[in-house]
Amino acid sequence: MKTMEAKPSMGRRAWNWLDLRYKLGPLFEALLHVEIPISARTFYLGGITLFFFMVQAITGILLAIYYQPTPEAAHKSILFIMNSVNFGWLIRSIHSWGANLMILFCVMHLLRVFFQAAYKAPREVTWVVGIVLLVATLGFGFTGYLLPWDQRAFWATTVGSEIAGAVPLVGPKLLIFLRSGTEVTARTLSRFFGMHVLVLPLSLVGALLVHIVMVHQQGLADPKRKMADPNEVALASAPASGSEPETKRKLLPFFPNYVLDEVIAWYVMLAVLIVLASLFPAGLEAPANPLLTPAHTKPEWYFLFLYQWLKLVPRIVGVALPILGGLLLVLLPFFDRNPYIAARRRPIAITIATITLIGVVAFTIWGWRS
Amino acid sequence: MEEHPQTGSDKGQAPELSRRRFLGYFLGFSVVATAVGVLTPVIGYLWPPSKAAAGGSGRVEVGKTIDFPAGQGKVVPVNDKPVIVVNTAQGGLKAYSAICTHLGCIVGWDQPRQFILCPCHDGRFNPINGAVISGPPPAPLPELPVTVEGDAVYVTSGSA
Numbered sequence: 001m002k003t004m005e006a007k008p009s010m011g012r013r014a015w016n017w018l019d020l021r022y023k024l025g026p027l028f029e030a031l032l033h034v035e036i037p038i039s040a041r042t043f044y045l046g047g048i049t050l051f052f053f054m055v056q057a058i059t060g061i062l063l064a065i066y067y068q069p070t071p072e073a074a075h076k077s078i079l080f081i082m083n084s085v086n087f088g089w090l091i092r093s094i095h096s097w098g099a100n101l102m103i104l105f106c107v108m109h110l111l112r113v114f115f116q117a118a119y120k121a122p123r124e125v126t127w128v129v130g131i132v133l134l135v136a137t138l139g140f141g142f143t144g145y146l147l148p149w150d151q152r153a154f155w156a157t158t159v160g161s162e163i164a165g166a167v168p169l170v171g172p173k174l175l176i177f178l179r180s181g182t183e184v185t186a187r188t189l190s191r192f193f194g195m196h197v198l199v200l201p202l203s204l205v206g207a208l209l210v211h212i213v214m215v216h217q218q219g220l221a222d223p224k225r226k227m228a229d230p231n232e233v234a235l236a237s238a239p240a241s242g243s244e245p246e247t248k249r250k251l252l253p254f255f256p257n258y259v260l261d262e263v264i265a266w267y268v269m270l271a272v273l274i275v276l277a278s279l280f281p282a283g284l285e286a287p288a289n290p291l292l293t294p295a296h297t298k299p300e301w302y303f304l305f306l307y308q309w310l311k312l313v314p315r316i317v318g319v320a321l322p323i324l325g326g327l328l329l330v331l332l333p334f335f336d337r338n339p340y341i342a343a344r345r346r347p348i349a350i351t352i353a354t355i356t357l358i359g360v361v362a363f364t365i366w367g368w369r370s
Numbered sequence: 371m372e373e374h375p376q377t378g379s380d381k382g383q384a385p386e387l388s389r390r391r392f393l394g395y396f397l398g399f400s401v402v403a404t405a406v407g408v409l410t411p412v413i414g415y416l417w418p419p420s421k422a423a424a425g426g427s428g429r430v431e432v433g434k435t436i437d438f439p440a441g442q443g444k445v446v447p448v449n450d451k452p453v454i455v456v457n458t459a460q461g462g463l464k465a466y467s468a469i470c471t472h473l474g475c476i477v478g479w480d481q482p483r484q485f486i487l488c489p490c491h492d493g494r495f496n497p498i499n500g501a502v503i504s505g506p507p508p509a510p511l512p513e514l515p516v517t518v519e520g521d522a523v524y525v526t527s528g529s530a
Contacts, residue, residue, distance in 0.1 A: 087411035
């Protein structure tokens with residue numbers, strides 16, 4: 001039985017001991033005790049993407065413990081993980097599903113930010129860093145796909161890098177760079193492995209920290225504000241009370257209110273991951289055979305729209321147009337100078353985005369059914 | 371769990387405090403349950419599967435009789451474990467585990483001096499019975515059964 005009330009709890013005393021020495025109070029005050037507009041609707045998409053990234057980091061480290069990145073051993077080591085290692089099938093299936101869900105939620109987060117016009121001033125650079133994060137996430141998907149070294153992995157990478165080879169001007173060099181030679185070989189595998197477990201994680205974590213610090217410094221965008229204002233007072237630096245001259249924004253504490261909701265969303269996602277991984281575990285095809293292309297080579301669902309698009313148009317157009325689209329996406333906050341926030345006040349942006357979105361979804365379904 | 375009925379019946383305290391404490395325990399239980407649920411597969415995964423630990427066992431052909439002339443010895447693999455086979459005038463054909471009983475280095479045959487030598491800390495073993503002659507090894511090298519059929523030499527290991 002513990003002695004209550006009279007003495008502070010063990011945890012509290014440990015905290016006080018540390019706080020006395022390292023002054024943790026002000027740090028946590030600054031990190032957690034910020035406020036967000038009560039009308040903000042994030043749907044927790046960015047936080048869920050972060051959750052999936054953490055899941056990928058943990059399961060990825062676990063997989064790397066048994067995985068062997070050589071053509072002779074890769075496929076066997078995956079079989080070993082699936083069949084012999086305790087919970088190996090679960091860890092790999094969660095990694096596989098987590099990758100898909102991370103991309104899905106990253107894109108949904110982007111769409112939310114777009115439709116709520118949260119990328120507008122003063123949050124232009126946060127958007128650009130966000131696109132960098134999306135590209136890094138897709139890079140994870142592309143490089144990770146090769147690692148099981150089965151037929152599907154080998155041929156998806158062959159076709160995918162061939163497409164990169166069609167990029168105007170730098171294409172042929174890019175193809176050699178990606179494959180570490182003219183063909184997909186052992187050198188491609190170790191290159192993709194290095195990218196997947198070292199280069200991309202470090203880059204993504206760096207960009208993620210920048211992204212989060214930026215969001216923290218400015219606070220969440222209020223979708224109910226009338227116009228984008230580059231001089232918008234940063235919520236984190238504004239005093240919690242006495243913001244009279246401000247437009248009397250209604251605020252909600254980030255901690256615990258928002259954080260609690262976010263954690264609930266993470267719990268739901270953890271359950272979704274476990275259910276999906278258990279019911280539909282990750283598969284493995286026959287070992288890669290460079291002399292035999294299987295009948296229907298298709299990329300993962302998030303590249304399907306590109307795949308279908310490339311079937312319809314000449315290769316140079318097919319590759320150049322998505323690159324142009326990507327560039328426009330990065331630069332969006334800089335050429336979309338319309339300051340209004342409400343969707344009906346920005347008909348052009350909303351219309352173009354909706355048509356593009358419908359196009360991408362239609363091409364994805366088309367590519368999937370073809 | 372024991373605190374559970376207390377919250378309802380305890381009239382001495384303000385009800386807010388009891389509810390707060392109950393929720394505190396509930397939160398603690400949830401955190402612990404989550405940690406256990408996540409850590410169980412992770413620790414289970416990290417523990418090497420039993421198949422990988424056992425190297426296998428049984429009788430293995432290590433060479434022909436002409437490979438082991440008198441007064442010589444050599445290290446051969448038997449079921450993924452190193453075994454030293456020696457042929458001496460007094461002891462005849464013998465096989466010992468080549469893993470030094472001191473710190474696990476692989477012993478070798480010292481041709482000029484005619485004994486089994488561990489290169490790490492100068493442990494010396496008698497080739498006739500595997501006993502320690504000198505040096506730090508705490509125990510003799512375990513002997514393994516050798517059989518000769520025709521001109522083939524077999525060593526049997528890992529009867530466990």
